[in-house]
Amino acid sequence: MLEIRNIHKTFGGNQVLKGVNIKVEKGDVVVILGPSGSGKTTLLRCINFLERADEGSLDFDEIHTELKNASRRTVNKIRKKTAFVFQNYNLFQNKTALQNVMEGLTVARKVPREEAEVIAKEALDKVGLADRYGYYPSQLSGGQQQRVGIARAVAVRPEVILFDEPTSALDPELIGEVLCVMKELAREGVTMVVVTHEMSFAHDVANRVVFMEGGVVVEEGTPRQIFQSPREERTSQFLHRVNRDYDYSI
């Protein structure tokens, strides 16, 4: 469904992505792991053109394009097939929860207002915010804001949702509610690419785990392969480090 080949990206003199390939099939939950600075965020941002890659190609259903010189029309098409959930939510501060979710429907997709409202309410109900339609972001907790962010992504019925560390700006006690919503989406068969440091989510929900470091994919496989018998030394070192931090934090 979605395939990216040989993606390169350099910031100034800093080569952040050095030829990454990613393939996502319908219904996949792909979790991307990797240390800070390995290029995970940049990779996701290149997929929906929030960042322009220097090299590489993208196939998305019938669309084929070079990332570097994709036309504005192609970019728009791809953005309408994807949705993005941001680390710090990035909700529209001047819009209520309901308006946040409706915006992508009424403005970007020209869905009639009444119809959009029904869809948006459904999406908010699904993330457990049926009683918060009229609240502004400043009146919601971090966990609630991120759930609005997820509802905003779900409502436009994208073919794939890209999550960039959706829980890492949250207080520990709020992480659960967001992961719960994401698990539910996975169960329903929503295609997702998730950058996260939540090992339990990767372990329980992903059907494929990709380990990145230094701008390349070091290793990928099923959660079982990656967590129980990683082939690469760097992968097992990373997992050890993460698990040790995890143990200490208890």
Next chain:
Amino acid sequence: MELNIKFMGETLVKILTGIPTTLEITFFTLLTAGPLAFLFAVARAENRKVAGRLIAGYVSFIRGTPVILQILFLYSLLPSLLNHLIRNVLQLDYNIFNWNPVIYAYVVFIINNLAVLTEVFRSALQTVNQGQLEAGLAVGMTKRQTYLRIIIPQAMVAAMPNLCNSTIGLLKSTSLAYMMGVKEITSIARTAAAYGYDYIEAYLDVFFVYLVLCTVVQLIFKGIEKRISVYKQRLAG
């Protein structure tokens, strides 16, 4: 020293007739310079290289020179320049020295406030985080749509306090229009005072009128700000 209270009262009434001119200059300047300044600010925020530099240069030039100097310069230069243009270049028999001097006042104040307001809007745009623009793009809206629906409404709220300050600054600086022969509050007061040397009384009147005007402007801006910033208020019920 004793104040000539009777004169103060009479002069106050005369001064009141200058208020429309003062307000006209203020509002027309804001209405003209405001939208253009907003475009300038967006051009700068969007990192338009050439346009951004030109605008930055313009802003620092205007803000780096005293208004009074700009007035003196323009008022001595512009009329004779235009006169030269009309008579010698266009070969028309037309006397531009008949023009209402308020036109020159507008030119100076617009040029000046374009620079001031560009800075006001630029810093206001910066308070709206880039992430919301990206979120707009990510849900499939265009940059233009996101600016119009998300960024600008919030930037306007953030701009309100500074906009209020610059409006008050502009209102007060319109008193300099007397230098260009415009009959506004200050010039009316000076004319009245010149007759019997009652300058103190006349200036006290002027103080009073500006104080009231500025207070009203502040109240208006407070009201607008409150209305358009509903989304910032915590729940009260």
